[in-house]
Amino acid sequence: MLRQFKRKLATYPIINYDQLWSQLIDAEVVIFDIFNTLLKSSIPNKPSMFMLIANIWQRENQLELKNFVKLRLNAESKAHKKYGNKTTLANIYEFLSVPKSVMEVEIYITHELNQANAPMQMLYQALKRIGKRLIVIADTNIDKQVVAQLLAQNGYSDYEKLYVANEYGSSKKNSLLFERILKELNIKPNKVLHVGDEWQADYFASLGAHIKCFKIPRVSINSLQPLIANDAILNTIQLFSNNMLDKYEFDSYQEFGYSAFGPVILGFSQWIDANVASDYRIFFFARDGYILQEAYQKLYPNQVTDYLYVSRRALQVPLLKNSLNIEDVLNYINLPREFTASQFLKACGIDKIRMKDSQSKVKYTKDITSLSWLNALYQEYKIEIITNAQLEFDYLKEYLLKIGFTDKVAVVDIGWHGNKQRALEKFCQLADIPVIIKGYYFGVAKTAKRDQVTSYGFWFDQVKNQNQNNLARPINGILEFLFSAKHGTTIRYDKSNGQVQPILAPYEFEGNHDLIVQGQLLKTIRQAALQFVVDFTDSKLNPIIQLAPKSAMKLFELNVFKPSNDFMRRFGHFVFIDRNVKYLVTPRSNWYYCFHPGQFKRDFLLSRWAIGFLKRIFKLPINYFNIYALLMKYFDKMHY
Known part of the structure; x- marks a missing residue:
């Protein structure tokens, strides 16, 4: 009081x-x-x-x-x-x-x-x-x-x-x-x-x-963020941010970008600079690395970095150029838990095959029960898969050599499982490209331990510390939404006028009016965050302040793990576009879930912002991360 x-x-x-x-x-x-x-x-x-x-x-x-x-x-x-x-x-x-x-x-x-x-x-x-x-x-x-x-x-x-x-x-x-x-x-x-x-x-x-x-007031409140106690470094950043906001006429989306998301990309950029050895060349992965490269270059304008147009699909399909058993194929490609024959073939690089209606509706899984069916499907289209993969292999090799992806390389991305780094290392091995790759990620999940890729995590690193939580999992949609680039995903590589170029999918936030509006909101959030980095870079704080990961993430965590009703109203209606278009938070009514608990489980597990999903349902000022962790533990036990 x-x-x-x-x-x-x-x-x-x-x-x-x-x-x-x-x-x-x-x-x-x-x-x-x-x-x-x-x-x-x-x-x-x-x-x-x-x-x-x-x-x-x-x-x-x-x-x-x-x-x-x-x-x-x-x-x-x-x-x-x-x-x-x-x-x-x-x-x-x-x-x-x-x-x-x-x-x-x-x-x-x-x-x-x-x-x-x-x-x-x-x-x-x-x-x-x-x-x-x-x-x-x-x-x-x-x-x-x-x-x-x-x-x-x-x-x-x-x-x-x-x-x-x-x-x-x-x-x-x-x-x-x-x-x-x-x-x-x-x-x-x-x-x-x-x-x-x-x-x-x-x-x-x-x-x-x-x-x-x-x-006049000693303090003019321009920021909507709470002042964090017992963190002198973060307090300094907060007051700097609050004072600088006097210069701008930001709405609540931009204020969040400046005051909460800005310190995130600043802290990550400082961490990259402090941890990547000077003899390593830095490559930021498309697309989540787009804003990270922009922030890093604004903070360190004399550093030379590159932007690598890649995606899981663009890196994984070329690995299918040799005849493989079905288990290896499934290890290389990315599929949902349940998938159709068309989705399987598309993940293998073949997306112009017309399937019979009876075939297109059958759902497969990676379980042993589906292996014989999938193997038969793979054998049927193996020649087309291998021919396409060989072509993509050659183009990818030429692209990597053209941009200088050799020797000592630091790859930077949002994370989480190391799939792109793993695919790149396998590809470079097959293509005889001499390279040592170290990955620097926003977060590293425990699954990245597989195949022993060399990786480091800024926010959390479950490979180095198994007691850490995967903090990204319950808010993955918010993170990937904020970090996404202003261009479409990389599909593959092609040659035009003698030059290999990445082929990109259309940008998601184009087309209908709602998507265009959301794309503009996203743009203003990211511009405000980058403006914070610019203002910090030009300020006297720059040589003094080094934001530790915990401090850099604090305000962002408060917003997404303990969202206010206002934050829910502003961000809950946003859509996340993966294989389908989904709203970040769209639970059904509480009464519906009382009579359909199975649907609650499905909706909860499919939610791209599980914390927001729970907040919409319970509406209480409680620790939703703990509730999320308990539910995940319970559902995992049910699965086994």
């Missing part, structure tokens, strides 16, 4: 810029507060700042700063008791037994984690142009010279005078500094307007000197 009250107080009042401009014009002299007025900090509070200082210093020096947050707070208290309002940062560090470089990190952080408050900067520049007298003041332990540098690097210049409270042994929390300004500059208080964010230090202190104050 107290936290909520403080947040309300910090965000009050909402700024009426027309009213503020009117008062600024009427005043002869304007006194601007600096911190959280002219400048916006990306640090929520002192403990978070001190935690960040410790993290950065420890990362750079490979040493531990034990209990630094507590010690730094105590040192400030002791310094104020000894030096009073004249306390400087150097005075505070007299009471800390830490290397001098720690104080240098704090000064650096203060410099780098303050950015110009865009709306205030526009007003400041406008006042400069009309010749208004401008005074700037700060109540801080930082030296005046450092404050002046901070203002200059953020575009604030040509003010009449800078006042830093500790220089005069006073504080903004009483009226003495404001009275001193009036006396030194010979200004009448009724000719002055003060603009600041603090109730005591700005509003009441200036009123005590009979100066009118325009109070």
